[in-house]
Amino acid sequence: MTHDSFAVNEDLLSQFEKELGYKLKILKSGDAGAALNQAILSKKNPLADVFFGVDNTFMSRALAADIFEPYVSPLLERIPDRLKLDPSNRLLPVSYGDVCLNYDIAWFNQKGLRPPQGLADLIRPAYKSLTVVQNPATSSPGLAFLFTTIGTYGQDGFLDYWSKLRGNDVYVANGWSEAYYGKFTRARGGTRPIVVSYASSPAAEIFYSEKKLQKAPTAAVLSSGSAYRQIEFAGILRGTTKLAQAQKLIDFMLSPGFQKEIPLHMWVFPANPQASLPDIFVNHAKQSQKPVMLSPQLIQDKREHWIEAWTERVLR
Amino acid sequence: MRLNRHIPLVVPVLLFLGIFYFYPLISILLMSIVPQGSLEIGKLYKLISSGYYAGVLWFTTWQAALSTLLTVIIALPSAYIFARYDFKGKALIQNLTTIPFVLPTVVTAAGFQALLGPRGIVNSVWIDLFNHEQALIRIDQTFWFFLLAHIFYNFTVVLRIVGGFWSRLPGNLLEAAQLLGASRFRAFATITMPLLMPAILAAALLVFIFCFTSFGVVLILGGPRYATVEVEIYRQALHLFNLPMASALALIQIFFTLGLMVFYTRLERKISISLIMQRSDEGAKKFSSTGTRLWASVNFLIMALLLGAPMVALITQSFLGEEGLSLVYYMSLLENRTGSILYVAPIKAIANSVGYALGATMIALVLGWIGANFLAKSKDRWAACLDPVFMLPLSTSAITLGFGFIIALDEPPLNLRTSILLPAVAHAMVAFPFVIRGILPALRSLPRNLSDAAAMLGASPLKIWLTIEWPLLRRALLVGAVFAFAISMGEFGATVFVVRPQTPTMPLAIFRYLSHPGSLNYGMAMAMSSLLMITTAVGFLFLEKLRYKI
Numbered sequence: 001m002t003h004d005s006f007a008v009n010e011d012l013l014s015q016f017e018k019e020l021g022y023k024l025k026i027l028k029s030g031d032a033g034a035a036l037n038q039a040i041l042s043k044k045n046p047l048a049d050v051f052f053g054v055d056n057t058f059m060s061r062a063l064a065a066d067i068f069e070p071y072v073s074p075l076l077e078r079i080p081d082r083l084k085l086d087p088s089n090r091l092l093p094v095s096y097g098d099v100c101l102n103y104d105i106a107w108f109n110q111k112g113l114r115p116p117q118g119l120a121d122l123i124r125p126a127y128k129s130l131t132v133v134q135n136p137a138t139s140s141p142g143l144a145f146l147f148t149t150i151g152t153y154g155q156d157g158f159l160d161y162w163s164k165l166r167g168n169d170v171y172v173a174n175g176w177s178e179a180y181y182g183k184f185t186r187a188r189g190g191t192r193p194i195v196v197s198y199a200s201s202p203a204a205e206i207f208y209s210e211k212k213l214q215k216a217p218t219a220a221v222l223s224s225g226s227a228y229r230q231i232e233f234a235g236i237l238r239g240t241t242k243l244a245q246a247q248k249l250i251d252f253m254l255s256p257g258f259q260k261e262i263p264l265h266m267w268v269f270p271a272n273p274q275a276s277l278p279d280i281f282v283n284h285a286k287q288s289q290k291p292v293m294l295s296p297q298l299i300q301d302k303r304e305h306w307i308e309a310w311t312e313r314v315l316r
Numbered sequence: 317m318r319l320n321r322h323i324p325l326v327v328p329v330l331l332f333l334g335i336f337y338f339y340p341l342i343s344i345l346l347m348s349i350v351p352q353g354s355l356e357i358g359k360l361y362k363l364i365s366s367g368y369y370a371g372v373l374w375f376t377t378w379q380a381a382l383s384t385l386l387t388v389i390i391a392l393p394s395a396y397i398f399a400r401y402d403f404k405g406k407a408l409i410q411n412l413t414t415i416p417f418v419l420p421t422v423v424t425a426a427g428f429q430a431l432l433g434p435r436g437i438v439n440s441v442w443i444d445l446f447n448h449e450q451a452l453i454r455i456d457q458t459f460w461f462f463l464l465a466h467i468f469y470n471f472t473v474v475l476r477i478v479g480g481f482w483s484r485l486p487g488n489l490l491e492a493a494q495l496l497g498a499s500r501f502r503a504f505a506t507i508t509m510p511l512l513m514p515a516i517l518a519a520a521l522l523v524f525i526f527c528f529t530s531f532g533v534v535l536i537l538g539g540p541r542y543a544t545v546e547v548e549i550y551r552q553a554l555h556l557f558n559l560p561m562a563s564a565l566a567l568i569q570i571f572f573t574l575g576l577m578v579f580y581t582r583l584e585r586k587i588s589i590s591l592i593m594q595r596s597d598e599g600a601k602k603f604s605s606t607g608t609r610l611w612a613s614v615n616f617l618i619m620a621l622l623l624g625a626p627m628v629a630l631i632t633q634s635f636l637g638e639e640g641l642s643l644v645y646y647m648s649l650l651e652n653r654t655g656s657i658l659y660v661a662p663i664k665a666i667a668n669s670v671g672y673a674l675g676a677t678m679i680a681l682v683l684g685w686i687g688a689n690f691l692a693k694s695k696d697r698w699a700a701c702l703d704p705v706f707m708l709p710l711s712t713s714a715i716t717l718g719f720g721f722i723i724a725l726d727e728p729p730l731n732l733r734t735s736i737l738l739p740a741v742a743h744a745m746v747a748f749p750f751v752i753r754g755i756l757p758a759l760r761s762l763p764r765n766l767s768d769a770a771a772m773l774g775a776s777p778l779k780i781w782l783t784i785e786w787p788l789l790r791r792a793l794l795v796g797a798v799f800a801f802a803i804s805m806g807e808f809g810a811t812v813f814v815v816r817p818q819t820p821t822m823p824l825a826i827f828r829y830l831s832h833p834g835s836l837n838y839g840m841a842m843a844m845s846s847l848l849m850i851t852t853a854v855g856f857l858f859l860e861k862l863r864y865k866i
Binding site for chain 1: 539558559834
């Protein structure tokens with residue numbers, strides 16, 4: 001059971017099915033939030049044996065609902081400690097990626113304006129009306145960007161930053177697609193050259209371009225304190241009747257074979273550093289050296305409060 | 317209440333609603349409002365403590381009322397032309413007006429953006445040709461934008477339901493009135509309007525409920541400053557995980573529409589008049605005078621601008637690559653670039669969508685037919701109670717129901733959570749109220765004594781049905797079928813929860829493309845949207861052909 005963005009290579013999966021002697025059935029249940037909520041709702045009679053796609057913003061909710069079995073996979077030791085957020089090993093890190101600002105390179109070249117270097121640039125007068133973000137109440141990158149500002153400006157300072165951003169005519173779209181394909185200058189008819197997206201988006205721009213591009217048309221801003229790290233976890237759903245197979249599936253998801261397919265299918269980085277990255281990721285997808293991360297517990301406690309305060313300050 | 321002798325007739329509908337609507341809905345409501353056997357009041361405190369939710373409900377209501385009023389005003393003249401005149405391409409144009417119905421909101425937004433956005437056609441012409449500095453139209457994230465979209469989506473509901481009914485109003489009544497000296501206006505106001513009222517009300521009700529539960533349109537076109545109750549349910553359920561609040565809001569939505577329905581049903585019973593309808597093609601004339609031609613042209617122009625232009629803009633985008641005209645987006649649809657197990661070939665997506673839609677249409681027609689027949693035949697309290705109940709699925713939040721499916725339909729014999737049948741069932745549930753509203757006005761207007769007379773003369777029930785009811789109802793049934801098909805082709809909210817990932821529908825495929833960056837993804841979404849429009853149009857034409865065959 002997983003969310004909309006999950007994808008995997010067909011041959012790889014059928015090969016694993018042969019080894020396992022079982023057929024895998026993939027269930028998708030809306031976006032990450034919707035999928036997790038359904039897993040929690042159906043906990044008496046689980047829909048599936050393994051769940052992939054709890055990220056660090058939803059992690060506390062998943063752990064509090066107690067829907068996962070602990071499992072210490074032998075492959076866990078190969079995964080860097082900074083990605084392991086659950087000491088009880090109910091949720092195992094599978095992939096990670098950074099939510100950050102993206103900008104349209106050609107637009108900034110043409111205007112002779114320096115591309116944004118970090119959050120502080122967005123509130124300068126020269127950058128008025130240039131930025132589009134997503135509503136944290138309805139969008140997961142939008143929420144991640146709100147967390148970025150909280151991590152950087154602190155719980156006492158982030159609302160002032162947003163007031164200034166509002167004063168600088170920031171545009172708030174409800175979802176990622178409306179922002180990226182509606183308002184960003186790379187889209188037809190878009191007028192804003194800065195958008196909140198992912199660090200891998202420039203690589204995706206190359207991969208899904210009409211002509212083979214040598215250089216990405218967009219770039220990601222990854223300076224210290226301007227990106228938020230999302231880590232995605234998988235876990236075995238409590239109540240499974242196929243524990244041994246579920247454990248094998250988790251091992252498979254952490255193995256280099258599966259992990260090296262993650263970048264081009266889901267546009268994030270594999271958690272297992274032994275997985276080789278495709279060229280397009282090596283050349284065009286970067287990671288932030290100092291991403292913002294908030295503790296899952298803090299997020300769980302404050303999420304609703306922050307979103308309401310943000311809505312009050314930016315939209316009303 | 318005395319038991320109604322027609323009740324056994326309607327058992328299949330009640331059974332269907334019981335299993336697929338009430339059981340999941342009540343399960344989810346109970347689970348979220350009383351999770352551990354006790355009421356969780358704490359999470360509901362905000363519902364009354366701040367005026368916010370009252371504000372949301374008020375906004376939802378009046379924007380829906382305004383959208384409905386505008387849609388009816390704009391579509392009524394066109395309904396008249398389609399009802400009373402015969403012209404080339406009539407069936408085709410009518411079918412084209414229904415296509416917006418299937419378009420996902422993100423795609424509609426792209427269509428309007430290409431026309432009216434800051435760099436859209438209208439503003440580009442204004443800035444470049446007339447040397448203006450500022451854009452002419454700034455409609456983005458405004459109230460007007462989603463009002464416009466509501467008209468775009470619902471125009472066809474009024475056109476088809478009112479137009480279809482109007483075409484069968486006997487023209488000779490009007491002529492008689494005019495012969496007796498009534499002015500044209502007087503004849504219209506005292507004869508046509510009262511006769512037409514049941515159909516107008518039925519259409520207005522559907523439009524109102526659609527706008528009242530509007531989700532994507534408000535979320536995407538209205539932007540984050542506007543929220544309907546449905547948008548608020550979505551936020552509460554998926555992002556804040558405040559299920560008690562989401563359920564309370566869903567209940568408010570249901571009771572509100574239930575109240576409205578009770579009011580409507582009473583009104584409808586009062587105003588429906590039975591008369592002998594003519595065949596739909598009997599009264600249609602050719603355009604004769606310059607005046608009528610001009611009048612019709614203005615109407616066609618409005619339809620072309622309002623409905624045609626955004627769709628043409630979308631299709632144009634699907635053929636416009638970075639270097640001019642190209643088929644690159646269509647070709648890319650055929651390619652599984654990453655060898656993904658979830659890749660879906662366009663022909664497969666079309667087959668999935670059409671398969672679900674045909675299934676949903678069949679179920680909705682059968683249930684709608686049974687339900688409408690029951691409502692038309694019984695005039696007692698049973699019917700008065702059941703009529704509003706039949707409309708409930710249309711006004712229930714897709715998220716709430718989707719969650720309901722997951723927790724209720726989880727054990728044999730109802731272990732349907734991942735069944736291939738579930739999408740068709742979910743679509744049929746939304747579509748069947750449409751079928752009922754589409755055929756009920758026609759059914760009610762069937763004079764009883766006609767069948768009684770036939771029976772007295774010795775005709776068998778089957779013969780009565782075949783020779784009297786069927787010819788008069790065929791068209792209404794077709795309208796129901798068209799809407800059921802369209803609703804299923806375009807449904808997104810509930811589909812996300814119930815469809816299997818390997819058999820996605822076309823709207824789901826569009827959504828997948830639009831969730832990754834890259835010009836190719838955007839282009840493929842436009843190409844798939846164009847295919848969706850074409851497939852739907854072909855489906856309509858097929859249904860239309862069927863009508864002449866049977």
